[in-house]
Amino acid sequence: MLKTGHAIRTDGPARPVIHAARRGCRPAPGLPLIALLAGFLLAPPPAHAQDDVAIPGIQLGLAYETLYIPPLAILPFTGPATSREVIAEVQSIIARDLDFSDRFVVLDSLPEGLADEGIQYSLWDQYGADWVLVGDIGEFAGRHFLSIELHDIVFTSVERGRFPLPPLGDEDFRMAVHRISDSIVEWVTGDPGPAASRILFAMRPFGNPSAKELYVVDSDGENLRRVTWDESIAISPTWAPDGRHAAYVSYKSGLPRIYELDMADGGERAVEIGRADQQITPAYHPNGEELAFSLMGAGLFRYNLRDECCLAQLVGGPANNIQPSYSPDGDRMIFVSSRLGEATPQVYVIPALGGEATLLSPYRYGQGGYFADPDWSAVSNKVAFAGGIHRRRVMNRYHIFVADPEVGDNRLIQLTAEGNNEDPSWGPDGRHIVFAGERSNGFGVFIVDSGTRRTRTVVASVRASDTDWSPALAAGPAGAGNR
Amino acid sequence: MTNRRFVLAAFATTILLAACGSEPEPQMAPEPTGPTAEELERMRQDSIRRAREAEEARLRREREAAERERQRAAEMARRTLMETVYFDYDEATIRSDTETSLRAKLDILRDNPGVQLRMEGHADERGTSEYNIALGNERAESVIQFLTGFGLDGGRFTSVSYGEEQPAAQGSTEAAWARNRRVEFVITAGGDGIGR
Structure with a gap:
């Protein structure tokens, strides 16, 4: 918790946020008296406590919108008795995906009798559900299908869909169900959910503390697998827009070099650019054909x-210039530069072919600051990065920030409030962000919803770094990542 | 010695006998009882060889001592060359203790123009992992700049940065961090020729 108490929640549903002038804290009307008292007792908070969170000159007040999150009831899925296993598996995957979409309050422990006589909209309205999901598994010619009805209780309408399912145990089974979940989210919100996707990250393999290898995990934390086996240092993975390839950096030749993986068949090639330099921090252009690094x-x-x-230079000069990330239209990029001094890396926006760089992160002269790991969402046109104001010889605590490049740093949104948080990467819905974090109970891979700031653990108790979230993975060989 | 004395005595007797015999009394010379001339010559050569061998052994011991001393000096030089240098937090500038170490390396590198080095830059775990690779590179380049600034050929040096990926010390303490903010040195060529 923050020293100023209560102002920021990361793990609950949306509620109005009161923040946080530089000195002290103005408690919200209606907050319990005890919090109010605590606010007085602790104000003004110690300077070092402020250093962790507050950024001078930046209003974090518009932290996130107050959202109404509609309740969605899931009726127990039905189907032939022979398919009981499939039914249970499909329902549990979809229920969790809809919960993780942070677009609904999922109600799946329903009172008896509510669903006995078909969907009675007035009953559900009284019960407080805005949406009711009905699922039925059918079997035809040895294949399973899922028929879905999504009832809009408020507007009394219904959306229907029928989806083929791979056999239970097939390596694409879970991904196929995730795609159904994402369609349901799209029916409601107009934008698909982020479930049918995977996350690449780097960590030390068991038994070799000096190596680092790439791992991939489904967005719901299932299916964790090791991707590289070089016994070298593999870092900075980045998904290609096709969801099949990924570029990363390995030291296996002795120097850091970029390689491109085929996540479907395990193939790999070195990116030979004809220069001997050390290559780091690759990022694909949205066209999937060009790589910036x-x-x-x-x-x-x-x-x-x-x-x-066609090797071409985009940014030069004596400073460090690393970690490019393209805008959705490919016209601009963000990157990290130390041009304001080596101890203060900052995030800049620049035309994609090079040109004048505009400072995006909240640098204030004489106050330091360390901002890096930028990622430009391919969907929402927002930028996420990690960093904080740091003072020398103080343990760094970085947080995840979201900025709108059209507006600049005056509307910076801080998504995390505890521990250390690095390597943010946007999910395919342009709303959720995966990051590598450290909490009081350990390291891990986390996902935070930029709308509600609800945070969940994807992989617990791993010292992960360089998290990178795939685009939506389509069915078939192109949507791979299946190895 | 006894042998030699005996030979001398035999000579003397012969001479005396020859001198006394004024009357050329034809008389058979007594069969010499000492070593023959060939034996004497062989003995002489033998003693020369022994003396030479003794001298050679002495010289060899001296050479070996000198070689040991040279190897010790070369090992010291190698150790000095490979001595890790350290940096301040978030800094790539050369500290005074780092400068002392680099100046010692400088002398050795001047004396041994065949020696080539790889500078391996590292950072502590604070900061983002990818920026730390850039920081480790700055440290390695800063060391190379120091050495080339004193006139050494930059072609003798290469660099690689590992960022925070290869810590020398585990843990999240200032002591561990201080040991991890470093440049390590690897001799890539000419290591055998040091001190020759």
């Missing part, structure tokens, strides 16, 4: 992977 000490470059040509 940093050549150590030289600056940012791009290279055409498909034609294997």
Whole structure:
């Protein structure tokens, strides 16, 4: 909890946030008296406590919107007795996906008798559900299908869909069900959910504390698998827009170099750009053909992977320029530069072919600050990055921030409030962000909803880094990541 | 010695006998009882060889001592070359203790133009992992700049940065961090020629 108490919640549903002028804290009307008293007792808080969270000159007051999250009731899925296992599995995956979408309050422990006589809208309205989900598993020619009805209790309408299911145990089974969940979210909100996706990250493999390997996990935390087996250092994975390929950096040649993985068949190739420099921090252009990256000490470059040509410099100069990330239209990019001094990396926006860089992170002269790991959402056009104001010889505590590049740093949203938080990466819904975090109970991979700030653990108790969230994974070989 | 004395005595007797015999009394010379001339020559050569061998052994011991001393000096030089240098938090500037170590390396590198080094830059765990690779690189480059600034050929040095990925000390303490903010040195060529 914050020293100023109560102002920020990361794990609950949306509620209005009161923040946080630089000195002290103004409690919200209606907060319990005890919190109010605590606010007085602790104000003004010790300076070092403020350093962890507050950014001078930045209003964090518009932290997030007050959202109404509609209740959605899930009726027990039905189907032939022979398919009981499939029915249970499908229902549990969908119920969890809808919960993780943070678009509904999922009601799945329903009172007896409520669903006995078909869907009676007035009854459900009284019960307080805005949506009712009905699922029925059918079997035809040895294949399972899921028929879904989504009842809109408020507007008394219904949406129907029928989805084929791979056999239970098939490696695409869970992903196929995730895609159904994402469709249900799309029916309600107009935007698909983020469930049918995977997350790449790096960590030390068991038994070799000096190595680092890539791992991949489904967005719901299932199906954790190791991807690289080089016994070297593998870092900075980044998904290609096709959801099948991923670029990353490995030290297996002795120097950091970029390689491209085929996540479907396990193939790999070195990205040969014809220069001996150390290559770090790759990022795909939205066209999927070009890769931007940093050549150590030289600056940012791009290279055409498909034609294997056309190395071009985008950013140069004596400062460190690393971690490019393209805007959705590919016209601009964000990156990290130390041009204001080596101890204060900051996030900048620049035209994609190079040009004048605009400071995006909240730098204030003389106050330091450390902001890095930027990621530009391909969907919502927002930028996430990690950082904080840090003072020398103080243990750093970084937080995840979201900025709108159109507006700049005056509407910065801080999503985390505890522990250390790095490597944010947008999910395919442009709303959730995965990051590598440290909490009082350990390290892990976490997902935070930028709308509600609800945070959940994806992989617990792993010291992960360089988290990168895939685009939506389509069915079939192109949507791979299945190895 | 006894042998030699005996030979001398035999000579003397012969000479005396020859001198006394004024009357050329034809008389058979007594069969010499000492070593023959060939034996004497062989003995002489033998003693020369022994003396030479003794001298050679002495010289060899001296050479070996000198070689041991040279190897010790070369090992010291190698150790000095490979001595890790350390940096302040978030800094790539050369500290005074780092400068002392680099100046010692400088002398050795001047004396051994065949030696080539790889500078391996590292950072502590604070800061983001990818920016720390850039920071480790700055430290390695800062060391190379120091050495080339004194006139050494930059072509003798390469660098690689591991960022925070290869800590020398585990743990999240200032002591561990201080040991991890470093540049390590690897001799990539000419290591055998040091001190020759």
